[in-house]
Amino acid sequence: MSRPLSQIIQPSGPMAGSSAAAPRQLSLTEELERLEQSITLTMQEIDRNFSQCHRIITHSIMPIVDRYAEHSRDLCEGISFWKGFFEDSADVAIGTYESRPEEEATMTTEETFEETRDNDETEHTVDQTETTAMQGGDGEGEREDHTMTLQDEDTDSTDHEFEDESILASMNLTGSKPKRPESGKQPTKWAAMQSPYDKLKKEVRSQQQAPRRRMSLDDSMDESMTPPRLPASMEALNLQDSKSSLLDPPTTPDMLRGNPSSRRMLDSPEDDDSPFAPATARAATSALPVASSRRPTKREPILHRAVDTNWRVQATPQRKTPRKVSATTVTPKHRVIASYADSSPMSSPPPPQITTVFSPINTAKRLGFNIKPREKADPQPAVQQPRDPKTPVTARKRWDNLDPKTMTAKDLLMDDDFDDDDDDDFNKLGFSPPVTMQFTLPPSRLMQTPAKQASKMLVNDIMRSAGFRAGFAGGDDTQTTAETSMQDSPSMLAGDSQFDFINQ
Amino acid sequence: MESPHESQQSLLLARIIGNVEKLNEAVKEFNNRIREINAANLEAELFSHMWQNYQSYLEMNLEETNSLVPPK
Numbered sequence: 001m002s003r004p005l006s007q008i009i010q011p012s013g014p015m016a017g018s019s020a021a022a023p024r025q026l027s028l029t030e031e032l033e034r035l036e037q038s039i040t041l042t043m044q045e046i047d048r049n050f051s052q053c054h055r056i057i058t059h060s061i062m063p064i065v066d067r068y069a070e071h072s073r074d075l076c077e078g079i080s081f082w083k084g085f086f087e088d089s090a091d092v093a094i095g096t097y098e099s100r101p102e103e104e105a106t107m108t109t110e111e112t113f114e115e116t117r118d119n120d121e122t123e124h125t126v127d128q129t130e131t132t133a134m135q136g137g138d139g140e141g142e143r144e145d146h147t148m149t150l151q152d153e154d155t156d157s158t159d160h161e162f163e164d165e166s167i168l169a170s171m172n173l174t175g176s177k178p179k180r181p182e183s184g185k186q187p188t189k190w191a192a193m194q195s196p197y198d199k200l201k202k203e204v205r206s207q208q209q210a211p212r213r214r215m216s217l218d219d220s221m222d223e224s225m226t227p228p229r230l231p232a233s234m235e236a237l238n239l240q241d242s243k244s245s246l247l248d249p250p251t252t253p254d255m256l257r258g259n260p261s262s263r264r265m266l267d268s269p270e271d272d273d274s275p276f277a278p279a280t281a282r283a284a285t286s287a288l289p290v291a292s293s294r295r296p297t298k299r300e301p302i303l304h305r306a307v308d309t310n311w312r313v314q315a316t317p318q319r320k321t322p323r324k325v326s327a328t329t330v331t332p333k334h335r336v337i338a339s340y341a342d343s344s345p346m347s348s349p350p351p352p353q354i355t356t357v358f359s360p361i362n363t364a365k366r367l368g369f370n371i372k373p374r375e376k377a378d379p380q381p382a383v384q385q386p387r388d389p390k391t392p393v394t395a396r397k398r399w400d401n402l403d404p405k406t407m408t409a410k411d412l413l414m415d416d417d418f419d420d421d422d423d424d425d426f427n428k429l430g431f432s433p434p435v436t437m438q439f440t441l442p443p444s445r446l447m448q449t450p451a452k453q454a455s456k457m458l459v460n461d462i463m464r465s466a467g468f469r470a471g472f473a474g475g476d477d478t479q480t481t482a483e484t485s486m487q488d489s490p491s492m493l494a495g496d497s498q499f500d501f502i503n504q
Numbered sequence: 505m506e507s508p509h510e511s512q513q514s515l516l517l518a519r520i521i522g523n524v525e526k527l528n529e530a531v532k533e534f535n536n537r538i539r540e541i542n543a544a545n546l547e548a549e550l551f552s553h554m555w556q557n558y559q560s561y562l563e564m565n566l567e568e569t570n571s572l573v574p575p576k
Contacts, residue, residue: 036509043516050523057530065537072544079551086554094550 092315 026034087093566572 033509036507036513040509040512040516043513043520047516047520047523050520050527054523054527054530057527057534061534062530062537065534065541069537069541069544072541072548076544076547079548083547083551083554086551086558 092317094315 083094563572
């Protein structure tokens with residue numbers, strides 16, 4: 001404690017003194033003092049560096065990171081709509097979650113694209129088991145066991161290979177591909193494809209001429225090389241690929257585009273002859289993305305290496321979507337036709353006409369009755385449909401069994417979810433119960449006020465009154481002067497009033 | 505006899521430790537923010553993959569159906 005700290009912080013004095021004293025022959029005490037001072041200076045330098053690092057991080061980097069986060073947030077907000085669009089199109093909900101690292105040495109953080117998309121008939125749990133296994137795996141042994149499990153599952157559940165694609169292919173964007181839906185079970189397809197193409201190759205070689213034969217030979221070589229190429233690529237992916245294939249662009253179209261032989265294979269005349277040719281083309285188009293898309297599920301590729309976190313992506317199927325329910329089960333009983341859209345301008349918006357929508361078989365029978373059925377105040381078709389599993393076929397049978405001579409209005413209007421409360425009403429009211437269909441209209445529709453027609457009505461009233469005034473004042477518009485006609489002409493009045501009304 | 509440099513160096517060490525702790529906190533905060541940003545950007549990355557894949561499939565489909573019109 002001989003010197004204060006502020007004196008130590010000023011390094012120029014002792015350093016200069018020590019450096020100046022260096023040429024001289026120093027004693028041991030002086031040498032020790034010099035070393036102590038140099039140690040102190042070094043520690044000061046270290047302290048200064050640390051504080052500078054902290055200052056740089058807090059004052060320079062963090063604001064930039066904050067701005068980056070803000071822009072990234074804006075980007076995500078802009079993306080959310082289109083992401084939802086793709087998710088809805090694929091009936092898949094994509095979520096990201098954080099998991100702890102598995103391998104401390106090599107892979108500290110990795111992102112894996114996992115999807116649990118399943119078919120309508122198969123339960124797809126391979127990726128979920130991957131997720132749980134990878135989350136549970138700590139050491140190397142468990143990692144190896146997990147990879148073995150993955151391989152077994154991949155070999156066993158081969159029917160999921162097309163569904164076991166990357167998150168990109170799982171977006172059901174392949175629905176636009178015309179040849180996609182038949183690609184259900186790939187290995188059997190490979191097995192079935194091998195021999196027909198050998199046969200086809202032999203046929204082509206035997207029947208066609210030399211240039212034709214050369215082309216077909218190339219095609220067949222390309223095609224015949226494709227099936228073994230897929231497992232080989234998969235094995236190579238399993239052993240060699242440590243990077244994600246998702247970082248690569250989707251290989252199917254690119255490879256198809258870049259590979260003229262494959263394109264020629266698609267356009268080759270053999271495709272028209274052989275029934276296997278579309279399958280080959282389809283397989284050639286789909287095998288490569290399958291190979292590339294199966295990489296993530298198999299290898300769990302690393303997209304980003306972070307410090308201590310794994311960011312994983314999980315795609316879960318949206319099974320019970322309202323769109324599916326409405327498409328499959330909801331069959332509207334009545335159709336509401338808003339007739340005020342084309343009504344005359346003088347009429348107020350009338351209540352919409354209700355026409356019963358039945359099966360097309362008995363349409364002629366029902367047309368004669370012209371019955372406007374009474375609907376319940378709150379039909380709720382989406383809720384009522386699940387408890388009534390009757391299909392349109394059964395409804396059609398019911399209509400077929402009806403006798404047009406003996407059937408009553410109740411038979412005609414008997415819905416599957418017909419209330420018993422309405423029976424008394426029918427007994428009382430007979431064929432023409434009062435129609436109170438305004439209640440069935442959605443509020444949004446009711447809120448659509450016919451402002452345009454109201455404006456027409458106003459304009460017509462003004463025109464009529466103006467014409468009446470013109471006729472009353474001048475008797476005849478054609479005999480007036482140009483100025484008076486410009487002032488009193490109904491058309492001008494109409495135009496001005498329309499313009500004013502629109503402006504208002 | 506206690507060396508005067510020892511106390512100075514101990515003070516400096518304490519100061520260094522304090523600075524390192526602050527720096528560690530700052531780096532932790534930085535990492536947290538970066539992690540959040542990465543999580544947010546992961547959505548963007550997924551979307552970019554989706555869109556790229558969609559474009560590829562669309563282009564391939566148009567090429568196969570011979571309905572791909574070059575840009576004018």
